[in-house]
Amino acid sequence: xxxxxxxxxxxxxxxxxxxxxxxxxxxxxxxxxxxxxxxxxxxxxxxxxxxxxxxxxxxxxxxxxxxxxxxxxxxxxxxxxxxxxxxxxxxxxxxxxxxxxxxxxxxxxxxxxxxxxxxxxxxxxxxxxxxxxxxxxxxxxxxxxxxxxxx
Amino acid sequence: xxxxxxxxxxxxxxxxxxxxxxxxxxxxxxxxxxxxxxxxxxxxxxxxxxxxxxxxxxxxxxxxxxxxxxxxxxxxxxxxxxxxxxxxxxxxxxxxxxxxxxxxxxxxxxxxxxxxxxxxxxxxxxxxxxxxxxxxxxxxxxxxxxxxxxxxxxxxxxxxxxxxxxxxxxxxxxxxxxxxxxxxxxxxxxxxxxxxxxxxxxxxxxxxxxxxxxx
Amino acid sequence: xxxxxxxxxxxxxxxxxxxxxxxxxxxxxxxxxxxxxxxxxxxxxxxxxxxxxxxxxxxxxxxxxxxxxxxxxxxxxxxxxxxxxxxxxxxxxxxxxxxxxxxxxxxxxxxxxxxxxxxxxxxxxxxxxxxxxxxxxxxxxxxxxxxxxxxxxxxxxxxxxxxxxxxxxxxxxxxxxxxxxxxxxxxxxxxxxxxxxxxxxxxxxxxxxxxxxxxxxxxxxxxxxxxxxxxxxxxxxxxxxxxxxxxxxxxxxxxxxxxxxxxxxxxxxxxxxxxxxxxxxxxxxxxxxxxxxxxxxxxxxxxxxxxxxxxxxxxxxxxxxxxxxxxxxxxxxxxxxxxxxxxxxxxxxxxxxxxxxxxxxxxxxxxxx
Numbered sequence: 001x002x003x004x005x006x007x008x009x010x011x012x013x014x015x016x017x018x019x020x021x022x023x024x025x026x027x028x029x030x031x032x033x034x035x036x037x038x039x040x041x042x043x044x045x046x047x048x049x050x051x052x053x054x055x056x057x058x059x060x061x062x063x064x065x066x067x068x069x070x071x072x073x074x075x076x077x078x079x080x081x082x083x084x085x086x087x088x089x090x091x092x093x094x095x096x097x098x099x100x101x102x103x104x105x106x107x108x109x110x111x112x113x114x115x116x117x118x119x120x121x122x123x124x125x126x127x128x129x130x131x132x133x134x135x136x137x138x139x140x141x142x143x144x145x146x147x148x149x150x151x
Numbered sequence: 152x153x154x155x156x157x158x159x160x161x162x163x164x165x166x167x168x169x170x171x172x173x174x175x176x177x178x179x180x181x182x183x184x185x186x187x188x189x190x191x192x193x194x195x196x197x198x199x200x201x202x203x204x205x206x207x208x209x210x211x212x213x214x215x216x217x218x219x220x221x222x223x224x225x226x227x228x229x230x231x232x233x234x235x236x237x238x239x240x241x242x243x244x245x246x247x248x249x250x251x252x253x254x255x256x257x258x259x260x261x262x263x264x265x266x267x268x269x270x271x272x273x274x275x276x277x278x279x280x281x282x283x284x285x286x287x288x289x290x291x292x293x294x295x296x297x298x299x300x301x302x303x304x305x306x307x308x309x310x311x312x313x314x315x316x317x318x319x320x321x322x323x324x325x326x327x328x329x330x331x332x333x334x335x336x337x338x339x340x341x342x343x344x345x346x347x348x349x350x351x352x353x354x355x356x357x358x359x360x361x362x363x364x365x366x
Numbered sequence: 367x368x369x370x371x372x373x374x375x376x377x378x379x380x381x382x383x384x385x386x387x388x389x390x391x392x393x394x395x396x397x398x399x400x401x402x403x404x405x406x407x408x409x410x411x412x413x414x415x416x417x418x419x420x421x422x423x424x425x426x427x428x429x430x431x432x433x434x435x436x437x438x439x440x441x442x443x444x445x446x447x448x449x450x451x452x453x454x455x456x457x458x459x460x461x462x463x464x465x466x467x468x469x470x471x472x473x474x475x476x477x478x479x480x481x482x483x484x485x486x487x488x489x490x491x492x493x494x495x496x497x498x499x500x501x502x503x504x505x506x507x508x509x510x511x512x513x514x515x516x517x518x519x520x521x522x523x524x525x526x527x528x529x530x531x532x533x534x535x536x537x538x539x540x541x542x543x544x545x546x547x548x549x550x551x552x553x554x555x556x557x558x559x560x561x562x563x564x565x566x567x568x569x570x571x572x573x574x575x576x577x578x579x580x581x582x583x584x585x586x587x588x589x590x591x592x593x594x595x596x597x598x599x600x601x602x603x604x605x606x607x608x609x610x611x612x613x614x615x616x617x618x619x620x621x622x623x624x625x626x627x628x629x630x631x632x633x634x635x636x637x638x639x640x641x642x643x644x645x646x647x648x649x650x651x652x653x654x655x656x657x658x659x660x661x662x663x664x665x666x667x668x669x670x671x672x673x674x675x676x677x678x679x680x681x682x683x684x685x686x687x688x689x690x691x692x693x694x695x696x697x698x699x700x701x702x703x704x705x706x707x708x709x710x711x712x713x714x715x716x717x718x719x720x721x722x723x724x725x726x727x728x729x730x731x732x733x734x735x
């Protein structure tokens with residue numbers, strides 16, 4: 001009798017639907033609408049490299065010490081500098097970072113004594129050419145500018 | 152539908168080549184030479200600062216193989232012995248049957264091109280019963296054929312093949328001695344010190360992969 | 367007149383290197399009599415990258431990221447073994463806080479590795495469902511890695527002498543949450559598989575390797591323990607403070623594929639136990655021992671091995687006193703365990719060969735290095 005009632009009133013069906021309904025809670029949705037919404041990666045994520053500039057005067061923080069280039073296992077970093085005769089300090093001329101073979105181990109970031117070189121949370125590094133993977137100083141300071149989509 | 156707001160490409164295309172200074176892959180001096188020199192500490196000893204190793208095991212081995220074993224030593228708490236190449240299979244047999252070293256952990260080699268015996272074979276043995284790990288080392292001359300221990304320890308089959316593959320040491324009596332990791336037609340032995348990391352079999356790479364080798 | 371190959375009773379079959387159940391690029395040449403396997407020969411090396419040669423051209427610190435690429439499923443274990451080996455050479459020891467964090471991450475990695483194994487192994491044998499569940503839970507572990515060190519798979523989490531990254535704010539809570547969430551999930555998997563008739567039919571008495579053969583072939587890890595040998599390097603030669611934790615080493619008797627499955631399931635439960643103890647007791651203090659930036663270990667050599675999820679992972683390093691290792695040898699567990707495939711597969715059916723390859727838990731990045 002009870003079984004018959006369950007069958008008539010589709011109890012099993014509603015129980016199943018309830019399970020489905022429960023996982024519809026906005027908190028539980030795990031699908032990411034990727035190009036519109038970029039996922040939030042961890043704070044310590046090791047992504048695109050960036051050469052930090054001093055926010056006050058816009059000068060680079062890099063002191064051309066070459067430690068990042070020495071720490072890099074794949075020797076991807078080339079630091080170009082000239083000795084400034086007035087201040088007796090090294091002036092950064094050029095900074096190239098080959099992201100094509102970078103494995104984002106973070107050793108360059110660790111080696112930097114002034115926090116100038118940093119691996120950021122940007123993860124969109126694709127390029128149409130191999131040359132596009134070699135980032136120069138301007139690219140490193142501005143960061144990659146991936147296409148933005150309106151959601 | 153998604154709509155592009157800012158059509159800037161993610162990077163400059165090929166028409167605006169970067170003023171890339173030397174490409175990052177340009178040959179550079181090895182990092183060792185360029186490391187900033189720290190204030191010189193007293194020069195470390197050029198040989199391993201090993202201390203003699205004495206135990207009941209060494210006594211048993213001395214009694215069995217009097218002059219075949221030339222050194223018993225311990226370094227950072229790890230014991231090893233240096234033996235004559237010809238005696239190594241019998242030492243390993245003795246250790247397996249009499250002393251319970253029934254697990255051959257690893258067989259490997261080290262290349263010292265300047266020594267009269269340029270290769271050093273290293274056998275690592277472990278005993279479950281004694282919970283002890285020892286190393287057996289022996290020197291091998293160029294072209295010398297040390298005996299295989301694959302009959303006593305089947306695991307030595309692949310490990311010896313790898314040593315042959317990487318160093319070119321041929322093992323006498325090995326059931327199936329051919330290359331294991333490198334391609335069969337490869338020339339040269341990669342882990343020998345006289346080959347640098349980019350000085351490899353260019354011909355094979357060009358023929359089979361169609362690319363210029365080198366970094 | 368013309369003799370066809372069908373006349374002979376033996377058939378040579380090539381399996382791989384692009385076969386989905388060889389877990390990568392393993393190629394097995396199988397000799398068959400009907401459906402019976404007469405013998406196998408493994409052809410490996412498709413993923414050979416010359417890790418040992420690369421090591422001779424990098425400084426000790428520089429080489430650390432490369433070891434993650436060997437067993438990429440358990441990258442943290444690889445890194446731990448390498449760091450311990452170099453620390454042995456320079457006679458340094460990581461501070462207590464670093465050791466506890468290392469244990470937490472390594473055990474999480476063991477769970478992640480076993481979960482991936484369970485999912486893919488079940489997939490090989492024909493059960494598709496567990497893969498989705500195991501991948502879901504593995505994600506939690508990988509999220510903790512990402513929060514801690516910024517990478518999920520090839521983590522480069524440890525440095526020689528300790529840690530680079532301080533414990534993040536909620537790490538203790540995250541790990542305990544993971545333990546609370548994960549312990550019932552193991553019951554779920556067991557409910558799905560352990561008593562399942564098809565699962566048992568496919569696994570019991572398949573690919574038996576007894577204790578004697580295990581020792582002869584140098585097989586370690588869960589395979590050895592499934593054969594009844596109570597041997598775990600965490601207990602036998604404790605490293606990184608494993609002697610402080612209360613856990614058991616699961617052992618089974620038969621040494622068949624089913625027992626290896628049971629051992630790995632029990633191991634995950636023990637890992638949860640270790641995780642709970644470790645996460646509750648992270649001591650305060652420094653995370654980095656005093657290790658010079660320009661690391662020049664004295665002339666000498668050392669072999670250090672750890673219990674990786676797959677077995678004994680050893681590093682044999684020869685130092686000539688310079689900043690680069692003179693010779694670095696990796697003793698990979700998968701490589702040695704794979705050698706026992708022929709012994710296990712002889713006489714079984716070709717369908718069981720897939721189950722046997724799966725049960726070894728190989729990662730071809732480590733086999734080929």
